Amino acid sequence: MTSAIDIKSAALPTLERLGVSVLPEVDPAAVAQTWFGTFANSVQKSDVDGILGQLVDDAFWRDILSLTWDFRTFFGHDRIQRFLVDRLATTKLSDLQLDANSATLGKPYPDIAWVQASFTFSTTVGIGSGILRLVLTPNGDWKAHNIFTSLEGLHGFPELSGPLREKELKFGTWPEQRRRERECEDPDQQPVVIIAGGGQSGLELAARLKYLGIKTLVVEREARIGDLWRKRYEALCLHDTVCTSFRRVLS
Numbered sequence: 352m353t354s355a356i357d358i359k360s361a362a363l364p365t366l367e368r369l370g371v372s373v374l375p376e377v378d379p380a381a382v383a384q385t386w387f388g389t390f391a392n393s394v395q396k397s398d399v400d401g402i403l404g405q406l407v408d409d410a411f412w413r414d415i416l417s418l419t420w421d422f423r424t425f426f427g428h429d430r431i432q433r434f435l436v437d438r439l440a441t442t443k444l445s446d447l448q449l450d451a452n453s454a455t456l457g458k459p460y461p462d463i464a465w466v467q468a469s470f471t472f473s474t475t476v477g478i479g480s481g482i483l484r485l486v487l488t489p490n491g492d493w494k495a496h497n498i499f500t501s502l503e504g505l506h507g508f509p510e511l512s513g514p515l516r517e518k519e520l521k522f523g524t525w526p527e528q529r530r531r532e533r534e535c536e537d538p539d540q541q542p543v544v545i546i547a548g549g550g551q552s553g554l555e556l557a558a559r560l561k562y563l564g565i566k567t568l569v570v571e572r573e574a575r576i577g578d579l580w581r582k583r584y585e586a587l588c589l590h591d592t593v594c595t596s597f598r599r600v601l602s
Contacts, residue, residue, distance in 0.1 A: 365463055371487050386483075390495075397440055405495055406428065411425070412434065453468050480500075508564070
């Protein structure tokens with residue numbers, strides 16, 4: 352299977368490229384439900400050609416761990432077909448459920464429009480979530496230009512968060528417990544996973560593994576966790592809508 356670096360060129364799904372001059376009034380939920388019903392039926396039958404028939408020729412399928420155990424992007428019918436042939440039967444993608452309330456009509460630019468919705472699914476190892484983006488084709492059918500699938504959790508290994516988090520009070524005992532955890536003293540505190548690097552990705556992975564009950568040791572070459580940022584940036588700017596708006600006001 353190839354990766355995103357093999358994509359030489361790609362273009363946005365403008366109305367002109369799609370051969371659609373005017374976008375009619377649409378019900379996003381109805382469009383998403385019609386498309387998803389056919390898509391889910393093809394998945395259940397392991398009908399790769401049927402799935403490809405629901406995608407435009409230059410579609411993208413982005414998968415994070417759920418179907419490939421990797422971060423992969425597949426572009427175009429040929430590569431998506433190879434990906435589905437290789438992984439669909441093995442992962443046993445099933446129980447696909449569309450969130451019709453999430454369906455919206457997006458118009459990021461005057462000449463681009465798509466219906467976007469989210470969905471959930473199950474595989475042999477876990478549960479996942481996905482996002483689809485549908486564009487209108489000249490014959491009036493809606494087809495997927497983007498499909499995104501991501502692993503959210505593993506069967507039999509729920510994350511220890513929310514109602515499953517530890518409820519025992521730790522007044523006065525938490526520092527000692529934390530010390531034993533850091534020193535890996537107890538037999539049940541021996542590391543199962545070692546993460547090289549306490550940067551953003553390493554810390555995120557360690558936190559996720561902790562909530563799965565997997566003891567993890569993070570090894571960092573710098574003196575302190577976070578020195579990677581302290582030595583590189585004078586300040587940390589977050590690329591979200593709040594900070595973007597704030598920077599715009601200041602400028």
